[in-house]
Amino acid sequence: MLKNRQGLMFGPMMNDTQEGINFDRMRKDRAAKARKEMNKVGIANMLVTGAGNVRYLTSYIWMEFQPDLSYTLFFGDHPDGCIVYAHAGAHQQMPDQVPWVKEWRPARAWLSGTPGAAATADEAKLFATEIKEELKKRGQVKEKLGIVGFDEIARDALRAEGLKLVEAWPVLLEASKCKTIDEINCLHMTGTLCSAGWQKFKEIARPGISTGWAHRQVSEHMYSLGAEYVGGVVFSGPATFPRDLPLLGRVMEYGDMVTYPLCATRFMGYTSCTYRCFKIGQKPNEKEKEWYRIMLETLENAIDASRIGNTTADAAKFFPKASHWGWKDEVELLTVEIGHGIGITRVGASTVSYNMPIINNQWSPKHPQPFEEGMVISYESLQGEWRVGGARIELMAVVTKDGPEILDSFPRDEICITG
Numbered sequence: 579m580l581k582n583r584q585g586l587m588f589g590p591m592m593n594d595t596q597e598g599i600n601f602d603r604m605r606k607d608r609a610a611k612a613r614k615e616m617n618k619v620g621i622a623n624m625l626v627t628g629a630g631n632v633r634y635l636t637s638y639i640w641m642e643f644q645p646d647l648s649y650t651l652f653f654g655d656h657p658d659g660c661i662v663y664a665h666a667g668a669h670q671q672m673p674d675q676v677p678w679v680k681e682w683r684p685a686r687a688w689l690s691g692t693p694g695a696a697a698t699a700d701e702a703k704l705f706a707t708e709i710k711e712e713l714k715k716r717g718q719v720k721e722k723l724g725i726v727g728f729d730e731i732a733r734d735a736l737r738a739e740g741l742k743l744v745e746a747w748p749v750l751l752e753a754s755k756c757k758t759i760d761e762i763n764c765l766h767m768t769g770t771l772c773s774a775g776w777q778k779f780k781e782i783a784r785p786g787i788s789t790g791w792a793h794r795q796v797s798e799h800m801y802s803l804g805a806e807y808v809g810g811v812v813f814s815g816p817a818t819f820p821r822d823l824p825l826l827g828r829v830m831e832y833g834d835m836v837t838y839p840l841c842a843t844r845f846m847g848y849t850s851c852t853y854r855c856f857k858i859g860q861k862p863n864e865k866e867k868e869w870y871r872i873m874l875e876t877l878e879n880a881i882d883a884s885r886i887g888n889t890t891a892d893a894a895k896f897f898p899k900a901s902h903w904g905w906k907d908e909v910e911l912l913t914v915e916i917g918h919g920i921g922i923t924r925v926g927a928s929t930v931s932y933n934m935p936i937i938n939n940q941w942s943p944k945h946p947q948p949f950e951e952g953m954v955i956s957y958e959s960l961q962g963e964w965r966v967g968g969a970r971i972e973l974m975a976v977v978t979k980d981g982p983e984i985l986d987s988f989p990r991d992e993i994c995i996t997g
Contacts, residue, residue: 580878583766583976583983590767590804590845599767599846604760605637605678609657611753616654616746622721624652624746625709625736627728630922630931631750633847636660638676640668645927646728648685651712661712683708688731698731706735713741724749727925747925754923755934756952762976764848765920765954768805769974769986772840775800775808776854776988779838783830784997785859789814790827800843809842809849809929814858819968820914820960832859835866835967835993842929847922849931851956853972854988859997869961869969870993876959880917880937881975884955884982889946890937893917897959899939908940915939917957920974953977954985969993 588598612635616624626632627649629642640648648668653659663685664672673682686705688698713719724746725733736743757765778799783792789812797808813821815834830836836856843850855870862870879896897915900908917937924931935947935955954976962968971990975982984990 580881580975580982580984582987583985585987586763586766586770590771599760599763601637601760601846602678604758604764606657607758607760608634608753609636609652609660612652612749613654613657615749615753616724618752619749620722621724621744621746621749622654622718623713624650624654624724624726624749625728626650626652626724626726626746626750628726628923628925630847630924631726632662634750634754634923636662636676636679638662638664638672638679639847640665644687644689646732647687649727651709653716690729691731702731702735703738705732706739706741709736710739710741726750750923751934754921755919756950757921757954757976758952761848761921762952762954764846765850765974765976766985767845768843768848768850769852769984771800771803771805771845772843772850772852773986773988774803775810775840775843776838776994779812779856780994780996783836783856783858785830785832785834788827788829789836792830796840800840805843805845806847807842807844808840809844810838810840813837813839815967816965818970819962819964819966821970830858834858835862835962835969836996837968837970839972841972849920849922849929850974851918851920851930851958851972852974852986853958853970854990854994855969855971856994856996861995862993865963866967866969866993873959873961873969873971874990877957877971877973880959881955881957881973881982881984884917884937884949884953884975884977886949886951886977886979889948890917890935890942891946893937893949894939894942897937897939908938911938912940915959917955920954920956949977951977951979955982 588596627646633639647665651661661681663683669684688701691698775796778796800808814830814836818837839853841851880893883893919933921933956974958972960970974985
């Protein structure tokens, strides 16, 4: 029997009577983990973009409406050393709001080449020469420069200045795979907010309302409680098996099965990836109950196997193989039957922050990853019938020395009936 993590003693609104989440400690711990991994692989400095990644290293955040608008030059040899290159507006507004970052510069960007080839080339050269100049001041032009994110225009410009680039995304993956107590509490809070969202859905969902309307009501409720961002979409009826990713609205009908992911919901940058399963207007039938029973048993076994001393191969063996569904390749189950780490760091425009480890039959049997204390992992599975409906949930759990613990309290033992 899986157990829930003990409930948080504090809410999403911080106060002066409880420590709650110690943000100063969390910021320092994250930077220290990154520097430790940099030292292991001989990377002297990192140039990093991506809102979640820069936030992980510096606790500076911006609205990422275009790629690479802000970035950081993060130094491996100094406990507080970094330069933040901030986008227009933020460059003027943020320095006195983020006093732990001592050095600020205006960020250069070329908006994916939209100013034209010549202007893009000019701006990229300025970007690269400015980075080189900062490294030159520190006598580190010839050292390895780890890079995370950025397009090939940026990378080519840096190489043209003679800088030795190495891919540093693996450094961030290693640094962020095991969470500190404050990071775990942030993820626990996302789980708490998702529980509140599902409860709101349970209260309002009924036949004859649209999935979009329901999600908007849930989102408003979760924002009022302190969510930084509310993600997700309601899948109903035949769109529930397998999930239908186009986010098209649908009117819910009597007897619909519903899967409701609140994935990408964020608290302090830490994203959720978690679902619950509902039945609209009537009790589930025996076939639906059996889908749910099998699916839940799969998840519980996989989560229970996620213990220190085991590997992802031990957990993956509980997931049905693609051949169970008549599919030829495990890639046809990628992201729909999986366990994956969850956190704040991510590459590209993804909304959900996949971290280490990954649990599936595609990779885990041949390339197992060990479970470590502090990993926070989301687990999802599926059961159902093509174009009829399906049962599906996703659970977030933290690996502890005493076994895995679930990070939300919403009921999961059976399909939730609404309306």
